[in-house]
Amino acid sequence: MRLAEARVAIEGVNLEIDGGRFAAKVVAGREVAVQADIFCDGHDSIDAAVLHRPRGAEDWTEVRMEFLVNDRWQARVTFAENAFHELTFIAWRDLYTTWRKEVAKKLAAGQKIDLELEEGRRLLQSVETAGPEDRALVDRILAEDGADQEAGARFARMSSPEAVAAMKRCAPRTNLTCYRILPVFADREAAAFSAWYEMMPRSQSDDPERHGTFDDVIRKLPYVRDLGFDVLYFTPIHPIGRVNRKGRNNSLTPAPDDPGSPYAIGSEEGGHDAIHPELGDFESFGRLVEAAHAHGLEIALDFAIQCAPDHPWIREHPEWFDWRPDGTIKFAENPPKKYEDIVNVHFYRGALPELWYALRDVVLFWVEKGVKIFRVDNPHTKPFPFWEWMIGEVQSQHPDVIFLAEAFTRPKVMKRLAKVGYGQSYSYFTWRNTKAELIDYLTELTTEDCRHYMRPNFFANTPDINPVYLQHSGRPGFRVRLALAATLGGNYGLYNGYEICEATPVPGKEEYFNSEKYQLRAWDFDQPGHIQDDIRLMNHIRRTHPAMRDFTRLRFYDAHNDSVLAYGKSTEDKQDFLLFHVNLDPHAARTFEFEVPLWEFGLPDDASVEVEDLLNGNRFTWHGKWQWLELDPQTRPYAVWRLYAPGMPR
């Protein structure tokens, strides 16, 4: 008869991922709406609360829920601590409210309620534990009540707002029902809201003939910070293999001084826990990390598990690799493509568990060096259970560590990686260019279940992806894709060169010509045509507008042009309300009618709102719901408006 204990039905929990198999993700300190369907048999009133606590804590924090509609209940909950948490629900029958509502109806219908008043007295008498104020109030009501008094007055006393509130707090919880415990992980905010800038440290000497060093990078920090970024992300900084090293443009015939791909990790100089000697050493790396923090920047490292053929692990741990019948190790390939400069570990057979421990320890090693963000290369080609275990291990000790999954793969695989613990995920944004594509994809990301566990990072380009759109769009397209990435994404990223609209491809491919992956480069980011102003503006808007912090608070609006995307972001209270228009066509001006979302402020279609143009600071008034705008890719490919409803502080 254990079943009998669960009289109140609790189901449809919004933060329950795969039946509680995986943790939902929230942001520590940021209020989240926790919802569930809660109902009981019959027509009696019920009440419900969310319980939550950091994992391992004894006491629960209780947050009373409120009824929304159609048996849906909600509580606004803040998980304060950056940690794993537990979440559950309790619900119970609220006999006093049931009594009060029934008696009110009978009184209104002119029915006799003497017996009901006596029943009300008994409910008040049933209070066993209460704070002193509630206790005093309940006792006073009972003392003042008398069977000789007028029924309506007696009921009014028993059903006063104070009495009802006290009974909500202290009445027995009849048929108390508990839900099962669900896992929640509260990340620090950078997991959900961050602007990334990607560079290769070796290309920071400003001299294509000289290998850059960590000290060169330190000199670039003011530039990156001035652009407004939060995270500075480096491709791998480890020793690079010499065996089968790749030459410029991925050739198999490297020149003697070609540096090789930093993704071919490991040589006799060390592996994943070593620093490529030409970059510097742990001392200069430590200085770099400190200098970055002093500039308000975090360093993110690349975690790429593959090994160059001369990685020390191959000699030390042959059981971690796939050996072929001829005694060689299979190099990485995606037939017929070959990656001769790397071999992959395997994760099972002889590699389990020692390799798992070793990889976890590599991450912990860099955490000790001050790195708290890891962009993980190709995680979809390594086992999900490894990630779930490894990320769990690391975050149990260091909940502030964030992992970004660089997985451009099938949708369910990408989502699974997010479920097993990745705090950020590469996304399809990079290839979503049309209005319909962007609306469909963003609607999925911001409204479907995945919003509770997957946080996309909208990279506009990467060293591996020189998007076709940008190859043909010229400077206007770079401004467009920047604006989209920065304002649609909670997290977004640019790979250096973006600010000067670099887009020279390997012909016919989405790859960069003379890619930094295979050679040193020197960059001049101040050359004519750079878009540093746009980047600075976008990052400024992101930093100064709370509406930007939760990327799921996105709404699309009507703009009568197939190339114009219109959308808004706002805080819950609408005090910070931004409206965006982006002309997706980098080649032609578009003039269009658009709707001003007056209804979001509860205003009629003929109302007026004050508007601030965040690009130039102008302020004016829109009268009425429909307005006209032109966006010319050469001058203004996008617009950002702040709307002030009547009565709002300016």
Place this chain on the structure above:
Amino acid sequence: MRLAEARVAIEGVNLEIDGGRFAAKVVAGREVAVQADIFCDGHDSIDAAVLHRPRGAEDWTEVRMEFLVNDRWQARVTFAENAFHELTFIAWRDLYTTWRKEVAKKLAAGQKIDLELEEGRRLLQSVETAGPEDRALVDRILAEDGADQEAGARFARMSSPEAVAAMKRCAPRTNLTCYRILPVFADREAAAFSAWYEMMPRSQSDDPERHGTFDDVIRKLPYVRDLGFDVLYFTPIHPIGRVNRKGRNNSLTPAPDDPGSPYAIGSEEGGHDAIHPELGDFESFGRLVEAAHAHGLEIALDFAIQCAPDHPWIREHPEWFDWRPDGTIKFAENPPKKYEDIVNVHFYRGALPELWYALRDVVLFWVEKGVKIFRVDNPHTKPFPFWEWMIGEVQSQHPDVIFLAEAFTRPKVMKRLAKVGYGQSYSYFTWRNTKAELIDYLTELTTEDCRHYMRPNFFANTPDINPVYLQHSGRPGFRVRLALAATLGGNYGLYNGYEICEATPVPGKEEYFNSEKYQLRAWDFDQPGHIQDDIRLMNHIRRTHPAMRDFTRLRFYDAHNDSVLAYGKSTEDKQDFLLFHVNLDPHAARTFEFEVPLWEFGLPDDASVEVEDLLNGNRFTWHGKWQWLELDPQTRPYAVWRLYAPGMPR
């Protein structure tokens, strides 16, 4: 490191209800598509199977799955036995298929594959257990293979269809991953597909002055059977209370000979396990059950838990009831409405567990008397845990027992009752009249998750519901709602009087005037204007067309008229394909263009199909996708077509 064992991701199971908390429902002996998202890290090939067994059995039945699209896998599974079952999934990496595909690509790219062929040999050698034929085949391939042979020929031998099929069967299952066990209940088909006819036995004497008996009902069986129904359902047949008995039209002033509501159960003559003496006794009830079975009809009884004030339980078990401060029991009410002739039991405090046992035993008592279907009155006002426990107890002994939930209440409550075990559910069909309402509601029922646990029973009317639509529609509307109920619903029902278009309301209410609930009635179902022919036709189509048996196999089609609903039902192989047109407007003829769903047969828009008019047997040909039709409510309010694609047997 337990996690490591689950290398293959298995999720998104279509038959998983609330994370496995509740059983999915299937029909014993009817094939069902079991689906899950299954994928692994990397690009290796995988394979998967469904495992299932009756609960308590030791051995699993394995059904190999096939890949559909986007990481979705499916198996067609038949749960043969009417019983509780267990369902799970296994998946593994298929190294031989991975090997075969990689080598084929290398061969096509002209690469050397000697090493790969040796790896293939090792995979063949890894077979440990195999049937004699597979063993012989694998041994022969290895024996015939030689390093001196031409590589392409060697690969062809190793990758022959026979070799691949054998390896699918007997190769080791690498990284075998098991899902958790999910519950499934396989009902007999009547739970999902049945036509109900409801009557009050006491009104079957054909004389309003004489109380009907079970023998009177026996005389009606040929009529009910001739109409084509499967289930004959009676309102309660128990002794009726005398205290606070209701008079005609729900009055509080009954005449001495008024029979009272059969829902006021219990008097000094007995309670839920007794028979109202004027109806007969257990002997005549037994004869009735047998005679019904002989006619191919099943008897369904009403299970209404409330008690008349003179029910024996009140004296015998005062602890099962709510006593008020004045020593009375609260009668049922929904303030300000009062139901003076009944009191409700409560299910907790003193009533737990003895009342639960007693109620279960009432059901088992009637099961012993040959009743296997129970329509349960107002289940939503009794605790969900009671139903879950009680239905589980009954079906563990008698899996062929079916419970229909008479719960006209909020959507999530209705769904929860289905989840906790009800095999059929009353639905909102009774109030869904317009084209948009019907499409929305049927789309929800047939495509959303609830299709795996909730089976609506589309009652067109009930003793409690005289729908407004029928009050104003006249005979054409009765034909329309019959056609909709019978062809949209897997289960549907009519309450007697429907066949003569009875719709006299209590003014302003959805109730019948002179309702049988409070008085005896005599019916003449052969009076002019009856629609017995329509009922007979609908039930004939249901019985003879396999397309009708799974109500979720519904598709809506275009018909260019807001009052015309067009839809189809078909078997998976399209051999039985029915197209329906219903004019929802009972007052005006509608002429409209409609689409012939040629694409369902893979035919182009200008193709022809042969058509049979199932109302009159005419056969002809439709040429092209768009056709015209007129439906006149007075003559033909609906049409039913059988479509034959070219090459199908006629």
